[in-house]
Amino acid sequence: MGFSKRRRFVVLLLAGAVLGVGIGYLISSAPQPHVDPNPTRSKTAGGGEITHVVLISIDTCRADRLGCYGYRKAATPHIDAVAAAGTLFENVVSPVPMTLPAHSSMLTGTIPPYHGVHTNLGYRLGKSNVTLSELLKEHGFATGAVIASFVMDSQFGINQGFDTYDDQFVNAGRNTEIAERRGGEVSRQAAEWLQDHRDGKSFLFLHYYDPHDPYAPPEPFASRFASDLYDGEIAYADQCVGQVIEKLKELEIYDSTLLIITSDHGEMLGAHGEGTHSYYIYEPVVRVPLIVKIPGQPTSRRVTDLVGIIDIMPTVCGLLGLDGPTVVHGEDLTGLIEQAEAARPERSIYCESLTPTNYDGNSLLGVVTKEWKYIQTTRPELYDLQSDPGENINLADEQPHRAKLLEERLRQHLEGQLRDDDESKAPLDENTRRRLESLGYVGGAANEDFQFDQSKDDPKDLFEFHNRCRQIEALIKKRRLDQAQRLCEGLLAERPSYLGAYVHLAKLATAEGDFVSAAGYFEQSLRQDPDQPRVHNSLALAHLRLGRHTEAVRAYQQAIRLDPQFAEAHYNLGLLSSRLGKSDLAIESFRTVLQLDPGDRKAQGRLTTVLISRGQALLEQGDLDLAKHDFLDVLRLNPSEVAAENGLAEIADRQQRRHDAIVHLQNSLRIDSHQPKMHENLVRLYANQGQSDELIRACQEALKIDPDSIWMLQALALAYANDSQLPAAIETGEKALSAAQSAGQTARVAEIEKQLASLRAAQSLEH
Numbered sequence: 097m098g099f100s101k102r103r104r105f106v107v108l109l110l111a112g113a114v115l116g117v118g119i120g121y122l123i124s125s126a127p128q129p130h131v132d133p134n135p136t137r138s139k140t141a142g143g144g145e146i147t148h149v150v151l152i153s154i155d156t157c158r159a160d161r162l163g164c165y166g167y168r169k170a171a172t173p174h175i176d177a178v179a180a181a182g183t184l185f186e187n188v189v190s191p192v193p194m195t196l197p198a199h200s201s202m203l204t205g206t207i208p209p210y211h212g213v214h215t216n217l218g219y220r221l222g223k224s225n226v227t228l229s230e231l232l233k234e235h236g237f238a239t240g241a242v243i244a245s246f247v248m249d250s251q252f253g254i255n256q257g258f259d260t261y262d263d264q265f266v267n268a269g270r271n272t273e274i275a276e277r278r279g280g281e282v283s284r285q286a287a288e289w290l291q292d293h294r295d296g297k298s299f300l301f302l303h304y305y306d307p308h309d310p311y312a313p314p315e316p317f318a319s320r321f322a323s324d325l326y327d328g329e330i331a332y333a334d335q336c337v338g339q340v341i342e343k344l345k346e347l348e349i350y351d352s353t354l355l356i357i358t359s360d361h362g363e364m365l366g367a368h369g370e371g372t373h374s375y376y377i378y379e380p381v382v383r384v385p386l387i388v389k390i391p392g393q394p395t396s397r398r399v400t401d402l403v404g405i406i407d408i409m410p411t412v413c414g415l416l417g418l419d420g421p422t423v424v425h426g427e428d429l430t431g432l433i434e435q436a437e438a439a440r441p442e443r444s445i446y447c448e449s450l451t452p453t454n455y456d457g458n459s460l461l462g463v464v465t466k467e468w469k470y471i472q473t474t475r476p477e478l479y480d481l482q483s484d485p486g487e488n489i490n491l492a493d494e495q496p497h498r499a500k501l502l503e504e505r506l507r508q509h510l511e512g513q514l515r516d517d518d519e520s521k522a523p524l525d526e527n528t529r530r531r532l533e534s535l536g537y538v539g540g541a542a543n544e545d546f547q548f549d550q551s552k553d554d555p556k557d558l559f560e561f562h563n564r565c566r567q568i569e570a571l572i573k574k575r576r577l578d579q580a581q582r583l584c585e586g587l588l589a590e591r592p593s594y595l596g597a598y599v600h601l602a603k604l605a606t607a608e609g610d611f612v613s614a615a616g617y618f619e620q621s622l623r624q625d626p627d628q629p630r631v632h633n634s635l636a637l638a639h640l641r642l643g644r645h646t647e648a649v650r651a652y653q654q655a656i657r658l659d660p661q662f663a664e665a666h667y668n669l670g671l672l673s674s675r676l677g678k679s680d681l682a683i684e685s686f687r688t689v690l691q692l693d694p695g696d697r698k699a700q701g702r703l704t705t706v707l708i709s710r711g712q713a714l715l716e717q718g719d720l721d722l723a724k725h726d727f728l729d730v731l732r733l734n735p736s737e738v739a740a741e742n743g744l745a746e747i748a749d750r751q752q753r754r755h756d757a758i759v760h761l762q763n764s765l766r767i768d769s770h771q772p773k774m775h776e777n778l779v780r781l782y783a784n785q786g787q788s789d790e791l792i793r794a795c796q797e798a799l800k801i802d803p804d805s806i807w808m809l810q811a812l813a814l815a816y817a818n819d820s821q822l823p824a825a826i827e828t829g830e831k832a833l834s835a836a837q838s839a840g841q842t843a844r845v846a847e848i849e850k851q852l853a854s855l856r857a858a859q860s861l862e863h
Contacts, residue, residue, distance in 0.1 A: 144391025
């Protein structure tokens with residue numbers, strides 16, 4: 097018969113070693129463990145019980161732009177009100193001025209050298225890291241998140257431990273790439289989630305992206321803050337935070353909620369020449385707000401001790417009386433919040449920027465105390481933050497002893513924390529890269545240089561070069577391709593080792609349809625550094641556009657050899673292999689993608705298609721066992737794939753396994769009942785098996801799909817007759833006759849008339 101076919105709480109207190117910054121004495125340098133004084137309590141010191149935890153992160157929000165931090169022009173009444181009822185930390189440090197790595201630190205309580213995420217490009221938070229959401233989920237909390245920017249997309253690993261992670265937004269962005277959404281939408285989704293989880297314990301993480309460049313607040317904030325749109329964005333974000341607070345009060349859970357408001361990093365706003373963030377680690381980008389409101393807190397409090405966003409994770413654990421992960425670098429601030437302890441010993445906090453390494457420059461590795469900041473690089477920097485908050489006077493040469501002490505403290509932060517772990521590396525596919533570039537993130541994965549090497553170029557000398565590199569993408573967006581090309585050529589003339597310029601030139605050539613030149617630029621980049629899997633992948637794509645299939649396969653395979661975890665290269669190789677008829681290589685490639693990311697529906701779909709195609713070809717060749725293997729593989733991938741059920745039905749029928757064939761056809765029709773041919777096949781099988789009741793039901797189900805099917809009406813008439821239901825048989829036969837006559841099928845009319853005569857004769861004999 098014929099079948100149709102389709103298709104980880106040891107806390108490391110490096111600051112436990114007292115740094116005598118006033119007189120330059122280092123008393124102790126060994127990290128000391130911090131012990132939670134209340135490991136099992138369920139209520140706060142104020143007597144309030146915590147049933148809900150809400151962590152709000154306002155991206156790119158400077159602390160000194162909030163009213164509660166003393167900003168006179170602020171319009172942040174909702175955040176200020178939380179500060180007036182809770183604890184405000186005046187000195188808070190972020191470890192890195194970039195969204196993904198900063199939030200990775202916030203949610204794990206660890207510094208970037210440990211969790212392995214250093215920039216927004218080419219990294220993901222590895223599964224070996226333990227997040228706050230994972231910990232709370234293990235202790236019975238429902239966990240949810242609402243994300244406002246693609247840079248926090250689930251593919252970058254920040255979603256681990258969340259029951260729901262809302263990072264899917266369409267038509268809500270301020271740019272054509274749909275890579276971000278307004279704070280109002282975040283608050284709306286947050287309100288719905290809170291409504292659904294008001295009973296029981298819950299943890300909600302909210303990410304607002306509005307203060308991020310470009311600054312474009314909605315009305316009335318755009319008009320009201322026309323002279324300072326950054327302030328307008330923060331005012332709008334405050335309004336959105338207020339909506340969440342109002343919902344908590346409406347649901348009568350505000351008084352039982354641990355509410356935390358913070359930011360991942362700040363914004364330079366022109367300080368030291370940097371307009372936004374990501375390059376330097378000066379105060380405007382590493383100083384952020386941190387406000388904590390606990391249930392039953394009797395009075396508000398301001399804390400001057402130095403703290404960090406890495407303290408959020410252990411503090412939540414401390415307030416809830418939970419044991420934290422095995423490794424955490426932050427401190428539990430519960431004692432400070434509940435006024436149960438005096439000011440702590442002097443502390444130091446780590447910060448970094450590896451962005452200059454994109455241009456073969458040195459890293460910026462810093463350590464901050466309450467009074468001092470030290471930055472290790474080619475020309476080290478030392479700033480007295482009390483007398484020189486703008487960090488304009490470098491005291492490294494004047495106070496070498498102090499600089500040396502702080503350099504040693506920096507080494508202590510790094511010692512034992514650097515992990516050589518490839519799980520944090522995540523090569524970007526072109527769509528992901530494009531969406532990140534639309535948010536202003538350009539460059540590539542950083543060169544992870546934590547050696548105190550003073551032979552490399554100083555980042556301060558490369559800053560203008562960095563700015564020109566950032567201009568290229570803007571010029572390409574504006575279709576000023578000639579200007580972009582001249583800028584790339586100038587950058588290469590200045591620094592021939594800057595491989596990014598070759599990639600930009602290749603993009604320009606591609607935009608003009610010049611794939612020969614694009615391939616040439618990729619090859620020049622690879623001659624400078626052949627160990628660039630992403631460039632090999634891009635070269636393969638250029639070869640494809642030129643019809644060079646053999647060269648493309650070779651380039652994909654080289655990308656995979658350099659980075660066996662490069663899912664996009666595996667996927668692309670699978671597509672090309674499928675096109676070339678190399679089904680075995682295609683299947684192997686798609687399987688590898690699914691091993692790397694079991695949730696990759698695109699790869700699952702492609703693998704399904706190739707397996708079905710190969711299974712059908714094997715079936716046509718008569719190799720039934722191999723075909724069966726492919727179809728079963730398809731069903732393991734997608735139990736609702738009708739083509740696989742149909743293929744298995746045909747195999748079973750050929751092998752005289754009629755019952756198995758019937759089961760597969762039933763499965764297929766349950767998935768998709770609109771398959772007339774499969775209904776016919778099932779009817780034939782029931783007829784051959786002599787199963788009258790099943791045969792009648794099968795015919796009736798088929799006629800629901802196609803009531804005028806002459807063949808099926810005939811089959812049902814005969815089924816009724818065989819079941820001694822002659823009146824029903826005659827009535828159905830007459831319907832078949834009428835349908836045949838209307839269709840002008842003369843031969844079929846004669847055949848049905850003959851059958852009807854026999855049925856009527858049989859009926860008369862009964863009487």
